[in-house]
Amino acid sequence: MTTLPDDAPDVASPCISICEMDQKTGLCGGCYRTLEEIATWSRIPNQQRWEIVQSLRQRRADAKNADNH
8 A cells, every 4th residue: 555655734534524324334424434434533644544535435336336236
């Protein structure tokens, strides 16, 4: 995985204010983060935030795939 430089700007929260947890996936239906990721966002290192954001596209696709089955 790519490492962010130390001087990289803070990774913004992916929250889009549609906060509804999906019981089946355990992910927020708006930003596709777990409750733990949401709760700790402001305290986790920038690198970890970036890694989470990088995983969201796949999580979204997986969740939509699960809905179609």
